[in-house]
Amino acid sequence: MADIQDITEKVKAIIVKQLAVNPDQVTPEARFIEDLNADSLDTVELVMEFEETFDLRISDDVVENMLTVGAAIDYIAKKLDEKAAAGTPEA
Amino acid sequence: MKEARRIVVTGLGVVSPVGSNVESAWKNLLAGHSGIRRIPKYVEQDYRCQLAAEVADLDMDKYLPPKEQQRMDSFCHYALAAAQQAMESSGLQVGTDIAPERIGTLVSSGIGGLTTSTYQSQRLGTLGSRMVSPLTVPEIIADMATGHIAIRFNLQGPNFGIVSACASGLHSIGEAAWIIQRGDADVMLAGGTEAGVTDLGQAAFGAMRALTSSHNDDPEHASRPFDATRDGFVPGAGAGVLVLEELTHAQKRGANILAEISGYGATCDAHHITAPVDDGSGAARAIRIALEHAELAPEAIGYVNAHGTSTPLNDLVETRALKLALGEHAYHTAISSTKSMTGHMLGAAGGFESVVCVQALCHGIAPGTMNLATPDPECDLDYLPNAARELPGLQHVLKLNMGFGGHNAAVVFSRF
Numbered sequence: 001m002a003d004i005q006d007i008t009e010k011v012k013a014i015i016v017k018q019l020a021v022n023p024d025q026v027t028p029e030a031r032f033i034e035d036l037n038a039d040s041l042d043t044v045e046l047v048m049e050f051e052e053t054f055d056l057r058i059s060d061d062v063v064e065n066m067l068t069v070g071a072a073i074d075y076i077a078k079k080l081d082e083k084a085a086a087g088t089p090e091a
Numbered sequence: 092m093k094e095a096r097r098i099v100v101t102g103l104g105v106v107s108p109v110g111s112n113v114e115s116a117w118k119n120l121l122a123g124h125s126g127i128r129r130i131p132k133y134v135e136q137d138y139r140c141q142l143a144a145e146v147a148d149l150d151m152d153k154y155l156p157p158k159e160q161q162r163m164d165s166f167c168h169y170a171l172a173a174a175q176q177a178m179e180s181s182g183l184q185v186g187t188d189i190a191p192e193r194i195g196t197l198v199s200s201g202i203g204g205l206t207t208s209t210y211q212s213q214r215l216g217t218l219g220s221r222m223v224s225p226l227t228v229p230e231i232i233a234d235m236a237t238g239h240i241a242i243r244f245n246l247q248g249p250n251f252g253i254v255s256a257c258a259s260g261l262h263s264i265g266e267a268a269w270i271i272q273r274g275d276a277d278v279m280l281a282g283g284t285e286a287g288v289t290d291l292g293q294a295a296f297g298a299m300r301a302l303t304s305s306h307n308d309d310p311e312h313a314s315r316p317f318d319a320t321r322d323g324f325v326p327g328a329g330a331g332v333l334v335l336e337e338l339t340h341a342q343k344r345g346a347n348i349l350a351e352i353s354g355y356g357a358t359c360d361a362h363h364i365t366a367p368v369d370d371g372s373g374a375a376r377a378i379r380i381a382l383e384h385a386e387l388a389p390e391a392i393g394y395v396n397a398h399g400t401s402t403p404l405n406d407l408v409e410t411r412a413l414k415l416a417l418g419e420h421a422y423h424t425a426i427s428s429t430k431s432m433t434g435h436m437l438g439a440a441g442g443f444e445s446v447v448c449v450q451a452l453c454h455g456i457a458p459g460t461m462n463l464a465t466p467d468p469e470c471d472l473d474y475l476p477n478a479a480r481e482l483p484g485l486q487h488v489l490k491l492n493m494g495f496g497g498h499n500a501a502v503v504f505s506r507f
Binding site for chain 1: 156157158161162218221222224225226229
C-alpha cells in the first residue's frame, strides 16, 4: 500500500509552493479553483509537479475531475498502488 | 509634435543596477557610483565576460504578492515595479482622473523571458515534452510586461510592445507620445524593461565579442564609453517607465509637470545585422527628424544622453552621428553615457536613460561619463569625463539609442 502520509505531505508542499498559499489552507476538502485561487494554468502546472514528483502520468480527463486536494491525494495513491502491483515482485 | 496636442512627462519610475527608485539612482549617477559587479558564477564557469550590472535594492514583495511573482519572468517584475513608481509619482488615479479606456501602456522588452526560455528548453531536452510548464509562453513573450502593467492598473487603452533590441525603450516613449498626439489616449505609461543579465545572454553576447573581457578583475572600470581602451559593453538589467500625458489633461488635474516631449525620430541603417553604418548617417537622420518635430536648431540642445555602450564601434559611430546631425554644435553640447555606471540595460536602456534626461532638465545637472581616462582621437567631443556637471538653464536634452538590426531612435525632452 502507498504511504498516504508521505503522499499527503509531498502534495501539500507542492501546492503551498506552486499556489503560494498558507499550509493551513491545504486541507483535503480544499478546492483548487474556488478555495486555493488556482487558475487553469496553475492546475496544469500542479499536475505536472505531481507527475514529476511521483513519476506518474496523469491524463487530462482525470485532471478535469481532480477538483480537491483530497481527490488528488487519493488518485496519486491509487496510481502508485497500481504501479507497485504491476511492477516486478521482489524475489 | 509641437502643434496640436502637446505631450508632457508627469511621472517616473526606475529599477536599475544603481538603485531601484528615482532618487537613489539619480544620486548614485551624480556621484559616479557604478552598479557593475563581478559575478562568481561567471568566474567559476569561465565566461568570456564575468561582469554584470544586476538590479540593486529591489524588494518585489513591496509590489507583488509571491504567487504573482513566480508566474512571471523578472523582466515583468522590473516593469511592474517601475510602472507602480511612475503611477504613484504622477498622482494619477485611474477611474477618477482618467477613464481606463483613455490610458494605455507601451513598455517594451528587447528580448523577453530568456531565463524562462532557457530553463524550459532544458526541461524539454531532459524530461520530455510533457514536462514543459504551461506558464512558459506567458512568461517568455516580450509583450507580457506591458500586459501585466495593464492588468495591474486597469489600463484599457492602446497596449503592445515594440521590439527594436537596444532601442526598444526609446521607440516606446516616442511612439507612445504619438499615440497621445493622434488622440487615441490621453495618458500612456511608456518605457523599457529587460532581464538583461542571463546566462544565455552573457554567453551569446560574449560569443559575438560584444562584451568587455579586459576588466574581469576590475568591474567598476570595465564600462568605458568613448575611452580609447574600451572593448565592449557590460550587460545590465532593470526598467525605466515614464507617465506621458496630454498637456491640458495634466494641467486640469494640477499634475506636477516634469518635462515636455518635443520631438521624436526613428530610422534604420538598412546596413548590417549588428554593426551600425560607419558614417553614423542612420542615427544622424533620427536626430534631425526629432529636432524638426521639436522645431529646434541643433544649438538648442544643451545635453545629450548618449547610447554610449562602450563597444569600439558604437561610440565611434555615435560620435560621427552627433557631428553629422548637430554640426559644429556637437563640440559645444554636454554629452554623457550613464552606461559607464549602469552597464547596458538593453531594451530597458531607453526607458531608464529617458528618466535620466528628465531628471537632468529638472535639476540642471547631468551625470558624467565615468572611466574616461584615455582620450580616443576619433571620439573628441565633450563627454563630461568622470564627473557630473551643472548645466544651468538647461532647456533641451537629446536622447539617442541604437539597436541591433540598425534601429535608431532619438527623442528630445524639453523643460516645461
